[in-house]
Amino acid sequence: MDLAIISLCARPLVASAARAGLSPLSLDLFANLDTCAKAARCVRVHRANGHAFDGDDLIAALTGLAPAGLPVVLGSGLEDDPALMERIAARNPILGNTADTVRVLKDPLALAALCGALSIPFPAVTIEAPDSGFAAGPVLEKKIGGAGGGHIRRRDFGDLTPPAPGHFLQREVAGETYSIQLLANGTEALFVGACRQWHYPDDVHPFRYGGMVGPVALPTAHAGRMIAAALTVARACGLVGLVSIDVVVGREGWWLVEVTPRLSAMLDILDTDPLPPLMGLHLAACGGKLPSSLAVPAEHRASALLYAEEDVLIPDSDWPAAAVDRPAPGTAVRAGAHICAVRAGGPTAEAAERVLEDRVHEVREWLGLERIALAV
Known part of the structure; x- marks a missing residue:
């Protein structure tokens, strides 16, 4: 085995690793047919709280199957648990961003302050009971470190109650959501491509992730500023590897809404010829190496x-x-x-x-x- 991959659903990462000629250990919640077909070993980890890792079971599986020192690449499922990232890194080095970096970027107040310092538009947030001015407009309640959109709820107008523990409030901005993929080495970053997202709502989860398409051109009026902002965030935070920045583009402008400091579902869209395997680029970038340029996917x-x-x-x-x-x-x-x-x-x-x-x-x-x- 060349590395271990840990993600709620590891299949896109495992497929990219296989395309790069690597033989990964896969630890996720599903162990589906496609993941197991491309992994050297495929293990289903126990769940906690419905759709999260049981941290003790994850550590037990990693310890039992991966030698100490085997590098780990992370996908989704750990942004809300940096302490679990630290438990992993104590024995197996993480090739990607550190738990401290994740803590900052998933702290809504810290991200708001960062965007303010960099003059990047970001919707107002609070972790406390909102005042009447904040609550008068459309407001979303989100889980800190949440992923996939299923955790997002729309609040009633005028609701002055505080967010639930572990959640925050953010002013809702209307528009289409785009994800900007970057490759970073800690000091510099390259634009890889952009995708447009959509939701698959039900009665309880109005913002549940539905899918994406790409590569797409970002809206012309804001494309240059959005890409520049994404690159600025990557450099300012010393990000490494493949990361993504989500933006919402509406009639009144654009806003950065999330930074995802890990590999994401964009692998399914952009990991194709003539680009080299994105997992290979991620590993090289974590070691400080960036290509001089990147091709555009043919399909x-x-x-x-x-x-x-x-x-x-x-x-x-x-x-x-x-x-x-x-x-x-x-x-x-x-x-x-x-x-x-x-x-x-x-x-x-x-x-x-x-x-x-x-x-x-x-x-x-x-x-x-x-x-x-x-x-x-």
């Missing part, structure tokens, strides 16, 4: 998550080819849970989205679910 890709509106039993037959993150036949997926992802490609982002909609309908039909419109 546009779109990826959507499929959630179960009702309890689903995975059929004992071959999955449609467009599906990834596939559970094994006979797996029971409870209502509201993630079933799989669906991917498609095309010569343009719009073409990839059109193909994706057909592929999603194909997978839903195979699962026995009714046809719905894809909210891209």
Whole structure:
């Protein structure tokens, strides 16, 4: 084994590592068919609180399967638990950003202060009960260190109660969400590409992550400033490896809303020819090396998550080819849970989205679910 990969769903990271010729140990919550097909060893870690790692079980699995000193690459699932990152790093070095860096970037007040110091637009935040002026506009309540959008709720107008423990309030800004992918080495950073995101809402989770398409051109009026801001944040924080910056672009301007100091779902979109394997670039950048330039992916890709509106039993037959993150036949997926992802490609982002909609309908039909419109 060349490295260990830890992520709520490790498949995109494992696939990128395999493309780079590496043999990874995978530790995640699913151990799905696609992850296990490309990993040297694939282990499902116990859950805590529904959709988080059981830290003790994760450390036990890493200690039992990975030799001391084997490097670790992190995906999602640890931003809200820097202490668990420190437990991992005590035995196995993390190739990526440190727990202290994550603490700062996931602290809403610290991120607001950073953006203020760098003259980057950022929606107002508070961790206390809002005053009447703050509460008079649209307000979101978010989990500190949360990922995937499922933790975000819209507050009632005029609600003056404080956020729940471990949560914060942020003024809602309307517009489309874009993710900017960067490659950084601690002092410099390169723009890799941008993707546009969409939501897959239900009655309880209005901002649940639905998917993305890319590479896309950022809105022309703000593109230069947004990329410059993302690069400035990376340099100011000494970020390393692949990181992403989320921005919302609306009629009144643009705002930075989140910094993700780790590998993300953008791997599914941008890790393709003629770019070299992004995992390889990440590892090199963590060692201080950046390429002089980066190519643009030849194909546009779109990826959507499929959630179960009702309890689903995975059929004992071959999955449609467009599906990834596939559970094994006979797996029971409870209502509201993630079933799989669906991917498609095309010569343009719009073409990839059109193909994706057909592929999603194909997978839903195979699962026995009714046809719905894809909210891209």
